Amino acid sequence: MSTTTPLPPSVIGHWIGGETAGAADGRTLDVTDPASNRPYAKVARGGPTDVARAVDAARTAFPAWAATAHHERARLLHRIADAVEERHDRLAAYESYDCGLPIGQAWGQARRAAENFRHFAGVITALGEEAFRQGEEQLSYVVRSPAGVAGLITPWNTPFMLQSWKLAPALAAGCTIVLKPAEWTPLSASLWPDILTTAGVPAGVANIVHGPGTEAGQALVDHPGAPLLSFTGSTTTGRHILRSCADHLKAASMELGGKSPVVVFADADRAAALDAVVFGVFSLNGERCTAGSRVLVQRPLYEEFTRRLADRAAGVRVGPPSEPATEVGPLVHADHYRRVLEYVRTGREEARLVAGGERPAHLPEGNYLQPVVLADVPRDARVFQEEIFGPVAAVTPFDDEDEAVDLANATPYGLAAYVWTSDLRRGHRIAHAVDSGLVWINSHNVRDLRTPFGGTKASGVGREGGARSIDFYTESKAVHVALGEPRRPRLGGGP
Numbered sequence: 001m002s003t004t005t006p007l008p009p010s011v012i013g014h015w016i017g018g019e020t021a022g023a024a025d026g027r028t029l030d031v032t033d034p035a036s037n038r039p040y041a042k043v044a045r046g047g048p049t050d051v052a053r054a055v056d057a058a059r060t061a062f063p064a065w066a067a068t069a070h071h072e073r074a075r076l077l078h079r080i081a082d083a084v085e086e087r088h089d090r091l092a093a094y095e096s097y098d099c100g101l102p103i104g105q106a107w108g109q110a111r112r113a114a115e116n117f118r119h120f121a122g123v124i125t126a127l128g129e130e131a132f133r134q135g136e137e138q139l140s141y142v143v144r145s146p147a148g149v150a151g152l153i154t155p156w157n158t159p160f161m162l163q164s165w166k167l168a169p170a171l172a173a174g175c176t177i178v179l180k181p182a183e184w185t186p187l188s189a190s191l192w193p194d195i196l197t198t199a200g201v202p203a204g205v206a207n208i209v210h211g212p213g214t215e216a217g218q219a220l221v222d223h224p225g226a227p228l229l230s231f232t233g234s235t236t237t238g239r240h241i242l243r244s245c246a247d248h249l250k251a252a253s254m255e256l257g258g259k260s261p262v263v264v265f266a267d268a269d270r271a272a273a274l275d276a277v278v279f280g281v282f283s284l285n286g287e288r289c290t291a292g293s294r295v296l297v298q299r300p301l302y303e304e305f306t307r308r309l310a311d312r313a314a315g316v317r318v319g320p321p322s323e324p325a326t327e328v329g330p331l332v333h334a335d336h337y338r339r340v341l342e343y344v345r346t347g348r349e350e351a352r353l354v355a356g357g358e359r360p361a362h363l364p365e366g367n368y369l370q371p372v373v374l375a376d377v378p379r380d381a382r383v384f385q386e387e388i389f390g391p392v393a394a395v396t397p398f399d400d401e402d403e404a405v406d407l408a409n410a411t412p413y414g415l416a417a418y419v420w421t422s423d424l425r426r427g428h429r430i431a432h433a434v435d436s437g438l439v440w441i442n443s444h445n446v447r448d449l450r451t452p453f454g455g456t457k458a459s460g461v462g463r464e465g466g467a468r469s470i471d472f473y474t475e476s477k478a479v480h481v482a483l484g485e486p487r488r489p490r491l492g493g494g495p
């Protein structure tokens with residue numbers, strides 16, 4: 001399929017049917033650099049016409065891709081992983097420049113994205129289909145077929161890696177896709193066309209439409225030609241998208257926000273717990289869905305731990321994202337920066353500010369913030385209840401196990417939780433009692449891609465990871481075969 005709208009220079013275009021294209025009506029959006037908030041590029045501003053073209057391209061490519069043998073799709077996924085790894089430096093530079101991610105942390109992004117492709121190549125190769133036998137009477141077996149065109153909508157934090165987390169299982173399962181990246185951070189998605197083409201993925205199998213969520217995103221959600229929608233983003237948007245999906249009876253997978261607790265008992269390995277807390281809430285600029293942003297500390301350790309956490313926060317090196325020594329870079333966008341600063345202001349009223357909260361003096365422009373520690377945070381405080389999505393830790397004391405669990409579960413969210421204790425039986429008890437999709441005991445955010453990923457309560461609907469992702473992107477059909485003479489009730493045949 002050919003889309004012919006000319007592309008002006010320095011515009012990040014859509015990618016539809018294997019060709020780069022501007023928006024049908026020629027409109028663009030400015031893309032800003034978070035270190036200066038100055039526009040450095042434009043991105044195509046997609047709307048319903050662009051989405052319709054992309055869905056058409058994906059529908060055209062679907063039959064051949066769906067019919068491609070699973071081992072051939074797996075081979076292509078490995079080649080995509082190779083192509084991602086080959087662009088390691090460029091990807092890190094793009095994510096760092098566009099999102100403000102410290103370059104030292106952006107270097108891991110290509111490896112993680114490539115891992116996603118290799119993982120789902122393995123899953124699709126190993127996955128069997130089920131069979132059930134009822135004695136000699138009947139055999140039932142299940143066939144999976146790709147569900148069609150999948151709409152993928154992704155957020156601005158670690159955008160390329162999160163796109164790969166959806167692209168890999170969708171392509172492995174035999175779906176064709178239309179991806180709508182976040183409008184604030186479109187730069188790294190511009191690497192996909194070269195990566196997918198180099199790997200040999202046929203034109204139209206993967207398509208990208210940029211633009212605002214309310215225009216391009218909503219058009220994708222509402223397009224009847226894409227029966228699946230996988231979304232990662234905020235709970236507010238997810239709730240709205242789920243309502244729209246209900247109108248179209250679309251299957252939806254929702255990976256949403258979090259306000260994850262880190263429960264630190266007095267018997268914990270204090271140094272390890274402190275390192276993990278600091279990394280868990282301040283790495284990736286605190287813009288991480290599984291950030292341990294509520295630090296619950298047992299009272300005998302509380303004062304000491306809070307003081308040491310404040311010292312470490314004050315020592316975090318805030319700086320330009322391109323400098324290797326930088327530990328926290330500028331927040332992604334001026335609007336988000338204002339929102340986080342507003343939470344810091346609220347936090348000063350609701351709790352005790354013990355570190356950070358100001359723009360570092362040596363960084364007069366850009367979205368820079370010295371990491372924040374708020375102590376004595378009550379459970380009904382907004383900074384305890386609401387996702388801030390920035391480098392802000394809320395610290396609260398607890399007395400015993402029951403209170404720890406009660407506080408851990410006292411928000412609308414349920415994505416991740418972390419427990420630090422040298423009593424492993426207690427670690428398991430807490431892990432089982434906390435209402436969340438993920439728990440780590442004496443560890444930070446180390447993933448195993450075979451395990452289910454997702455949240456409870458306001459943090460999501462459904463789980464992805466391993467075979468669960470393939471379940472989402474495929475339809476199952478049960479085929480029943482009579483082996484013997486089936487019982488044959490006769491109606492209308494008389495006595």
Ligand code: NAD
Pocket residue numbers: 153154155156157162180181182183211212213214216217218219221232233234235236237238240241255256257258288289387389415455459460
């Ligand atoms: P967001 O909800 O504002 O936007 C996410 C995506 O949805 C963007 O591409 C946006 O353009 C699009 N969108 C917005 N309105 C839409 C609409 N009406 N219809 C269709 N699409 C629409 O989220 P964000 O600010 O980009 O990302 C941060 C959020 O993502 C945080 O809440 C974070 O916790 C969450 N997140 C969750 C996970 C997870 O796995 N659970 C991972 C990363 C981020």
